[in-house]
Amino acid sequence: MTVFERAVRPWLFRLGGGDAETAHEWTLRRLAAVSRRPAALAALRSRYAVAAPRTVFGVRFPNPVGLAAGMDKDGAALPAWPALGFGFVEVGTVTAHAQPGNPRPRLFRLPASEAVVNRMGFNNAGAAALAARLAALPRPLGVPLGISLGKSKVTPLDEAVEDYLASYRALSGHGDYFAVNVSSPNTPGLRSLQDRAHLDALLGALVGEKPVLVKIAPDLTEAAIAELLEVCLARGAAGVIATNTTLSRDGLAGVDVERGAQAGGLSGRPLTGRARDVVAFVHRETGGRLPIIGVGGVLDPDDAARMFDAGAALVQLYTGFIYRGPALVRAAVRATAGSAPPSTAPDPVAGR
Numbered sequence: 178m179t180v181f182e183r184a185v186r187p188w189l190f191r192l193g194g195g196d197a198e199t200a201h202e203w204t205l206r207r208l209a210a211v212s213r214r215p216a217a218l219a220a221l222r223s224r225y226a227v228a229a230p231r232t233v234f235g236v237r238f239p240n241p242v243g244l245a246a247g248m249d250k251d252g253a254a255l256p257a258w259p260a261l262g263f264g265f266v267e268v269g270t271v272t273a274h275a276q277p278g279n280p281r282p283r284l285f286r287l288p289a290s291e292a293v294v295n296r297m298g299f300n301n302a303g304a305a306a307l308a309a310r311l312a313a314l315p316r317p318l319g320v321p322l323g324i325s326l327g328k329s330k331v332t333p334l335d336e337a338v339e340d341y342l343a344s345y346r347a348l349s350g351h352g353d354y355f356a357v358n359v360s361s362p363n364t365p366g367l368r369s370l371q372d373r374a375h376l377d378a379l380l381g382a383l384v385g386e387k388p389v390l391v392k393i394a395p396d397l398t399e400a401a402i403a404e405l406l407e408v409c410l411a412r413g414a415a416g417v418i419a420t421n422t423t424l425s426r427d428g429l430a431g432v433d434v435e436r437g438a439q440a441g442g443l444s445g446r447p448l449t450g451r452a453r454d455v456v457a458f459v460h461r462e463t464g465g466r467l468p469i470i471g472v473g474g475v476l477d478p479d480d481a482a483r484m485f486d487a488g489a490a491l492v493q494l495y496t497g498f499i500y501r502g503p504a505l506v507r508a509a510v511r512a513t514a515g516s517a518p519p520s521t522a523p524d525p526v527a528g529r
């Protein structure tokens with residue numbers, strides 16, 4: 178057991194009478210404070226940062242284990258994440274309009290299942306506020322920055338393209354890649370943007386000079402994923418992020434069934450197998466032509482290694498970080514350091 182699991186986690190899980198979002202806010206505040214102290218960042222870096230560089234969709238990553246979207250939606254603690262060992266950071270999901278998200282409580286831990294249910298609903302300060310914060314960062318982050326874009330709740334679905342575009346325009350100078358989030362279960366109708374016609378219009382508008390990746394739901398059928406991949410390839414998407422949280426409640430421990438019935442998306446251990454299966458399907462279906470960021474239920478180094486075996490070029494963590502802390506990031510990087518990045522295109526020389 179690590180110090181985090183023995184001492185820090187029990188303390189964090191008791192904060193706010195056990196309210197998960199209180200612990201989340203406390204952690205972000207602490208990491209934001211650390212982010213302003215170079216000596217503290219250097220101490221963390223020397224403990225956690227491990228190099229295992231690779232280049233994916235034209236971007237160089239110092240290591241392939243990233244922070245998933247939703248943890249630091251507004252980029253409040255950006256310098257802390259690379260110091261904790263992450264090889265890239267995805268901020269957001271951000272929307273064109275600032276919005277409060279759903280009423281609290283909206284985040285629930287299910288410890289016996291190593292899982293979380295959330296229905297945050299894209300609470301964020303808006304694309305303009307994020308752009309201002311990124312512009313004011315004192316020094317380069319040192320790792321690639323992904324920016325996840327979503328639809329504002331007040332914007333009707335048939336105006337979604339303009340809404341995503343407004344965020345993209347505000348932020349295009351700041352991200353190394355952009356994630357199009359069309360898979361959160363917590364914004365009504367959002368997932369219908371994964372359909373062929375909607376996605377085609379969205380990617381037609383967004384794909385440009387920066388890499389654009391599409392984040393997909395684990396609840397899609399293989400036929401729906403195959404259709405979505407056709408659109409991604411035709412429109413020049415740089416890759417796929419698989420997966421977002423699930424509406425399924427399979428795999429919960431008995432004690433968590435009641436709490437797990439809360440509305441929202443489930444993440445963590447119950448998602449491990451399904452997320453990996455989706456990664457494997459995408460890899461197979463595209464013949465490795467679309468780089469994949471594998472995410473969902475990576476809770477130990479073996480899970481990370483198996484994501485890469487399934488075809489992921491990069492992985493991300495969220496729930497695993499809640500349960501295992503920063504030691505998981507370092508261990509996941511080490512577990513995958515030896516793995517060769519999967520082929521993403523036919524080798525032009527070997528093909529001759």
Ligand SMILES: Cc1cc2nc3c(=O)[nH]c(=O)nc-3n(C[C@H](O)[C@H](O)[C@H](O)COP(=O)(O)O)c2cc1C
Pocket residue numbers: 245246247248250269270284293295297299325358361392420421422443444445446448472473474475493494495496497
């Ligand atoms: C509290 C919470 C908030 C999240 N917010 C977002 C979000 O804003 N955008 C997004 O694309 N994914 C969001 N996610 C999904 C994660 O990025 C990730 O895809 C999912 O949790 C599966 O990974 P995990 O099992 O490692 O947590 C959120 C997840 C959690 C637990």
